[in-house]
Amino acid sequence: MNQQIRETTFASIWQAIKDGKNFFIAGHQNPDGDSLGCTLTMVSLLSRLGKNPYAYATPAIGADLQFLPGLNNIHVNQLPQNPAFDTVILLECSDRTRGGDLESVLKNAKTIINIDHHLISDEYGHINYIDSSASSTAEIIFQLFEANEEGLLPSPDEATCLYTGLETDTGRFLHSNTTAEALRVASALVALGADIAQINQVIYFTKPYIELKLLGRALEKMELRFDNKYSQIVLTRRDFEALGATPAQTQGIVSQPTMIPGVEVSALIKEEADKVSVNLRARNAVDVSQIAQKFGGGGHARASGFKVTGKPLEDVTSELAEVVKNVVKEIR
Ligand SMILES: [Mn+2]
Incomplete structure (x- = not known):
């Protein structure tokens, strides 16, 4: 401008x-x-x-x-x-x-x-x-x-x-x-x-006990896919209930996997009461706002997200993985 x-x-x-x-x-x-x-x-x-x-x-x-x-x-x-x-x-x-x-x-x-x-x-x-x-x-x-x-x-x-x-x-x-x-x-x-x-x-420099516990649980559940270029963390309603945590207490979690060499896209997929919400982060090569747009969301090239209502967690997870797979396969 x-x-x-x-x-x-x-x-x-x-x-x-x-x-x-x-x-x-x-x-x-x-x-x-x-x-x-x-x-x-x-x-x-x-x-x-x-x-x-x-x-x-x-x-x-x-x-x-x-x-x-x-x-x-x-x-x-x-x-x-x-x-x-x-x-x-x-x-x-x-x-x-x-x-x-x-x-x-x-x-x-x-x-x-x-x-x-x-x-x-x-x-x-x-x-x-x-x-x-x-x-x-x-x-x-x-x-x-x-x-x-x-x-x-x-x-x-x-x-x-x-x-x-x-x-x-x-x-x-x-x-x-x-x-x-x-x-x-x-x-x-x-x-x-x-x-x-x-x-x-x-x-x-301030984080409540429950949020640190939730971070631990999220990292425990982290999965690497597609030549380790995609990190996926799925938090179910049961995960939140087990800790007495809410989906709002996940700040910062989605960025953690981008520290792993080779990870290009990180997704945090959360099962909420009435919807599934997804946060996306990219390290370098991928514009995750374009991925989010495919699901009706938006944001920035390195940080974006979207929400889906009326669809089970498993479907959102697999549909997102399919899109990410096609995007990251281009990256050497
Ligand atoms: Mn802003």
């Missing part, structure tokens, strides 16, 4: 912020650090500008993100009865349903602003700022600040929220989306007061 387009588009976002009064802000469902960090930053920024922001998240906020400053400003699972927002800002939502059932909000909005870094977007907004070269939406939001003509900068709390988005979406600055720009923005956020000691302590 060239600089000209970028500045023009940021200018149109600032104009919409200036023109708006009652704002609705949401990230995607099951919000991650980027989604929540950006939502909180926008709420805080809009409040500073004298606007009325209403932030929404669904269905819940993970235990590891409870430390984020300003979290009590988020309405979890609560939509107003008669929504009347002139401006809607959706973050990290590749289509208008990613943030939940928001039609009642969207249909009355004068301006919908869509800010995202995912590869594919429906461009459902009146203003669509999609930059798939950005490591995270947090990186884009920081650039948005920089494009502000009045020299507005993130507060220390906002810097903490944005840094959390950047750090979690880059896998602690380890994934291939850790660009020079991502590191520049991270550095600027630290200079602005991001509390990195707390972020790291809470997100990376």
Whole structure:
């Protein structure tokens, strides 16, 4: 994306912020650090500008993100009865349903602003700022600040929220989306007061007992297939019940097998109460977002996923294996 387009588009976002009064802000469902960090930053920024922001998240906020400053400003699972927002800002939502059932909000909005870094977007907004070269939406939001003509900068709390988005979406600055720009923005956020000691302590050096036990069980069940290029972990309902764990407690598990030399694709397949959900990771050669798209999902080249309802675990597992088999057989 060239600089000209970028500045023009940021200018149109600032104009919409200036023109708006009652704002609705949401990230995607099951919000991650980027989604929540950006939502909180926008709420805080809009409040500073004298606007009325209403932030929404669904269905819940993970235990590891409870430390984020300003979290009590988020309405979890609560939509107003008669929504009347002139401006809607959706973050990290590749289509208008990613943030939940928001039609009642969207249909009355004068301006919908869509800010995202995912590869594919429906461009459902009146203003669509999609930059798939950005490591995270947090990186884009920081650039948005920089494009502000009045020299507005993130507060220390906002810097903490944005840094959390950047750090979690880059896998602690380890994934291939850790660009020079991502590191520049991270550095600027630290200079602005991001509390990195707390972020790291809470997100990376804290894990509940049950999650460690679940990791152990998952690694125990890991299987290598197709010349050891595919790692498959299947967690059944019985696995979760045996530990008193939930499918939400599997964060980080799917990345573990990509440490094994030769593994190109890692899949974590979870049997949930009403669906089968699959997380995919790639080491290098494979674009797993294309695999996820075949099953109605999406995401990034190195990290993606999908959900299937009304199909048994075994069928999803074998259909996925068939697709992966055809993809990895090309890799020498
Ligand atoms: Mn993101």
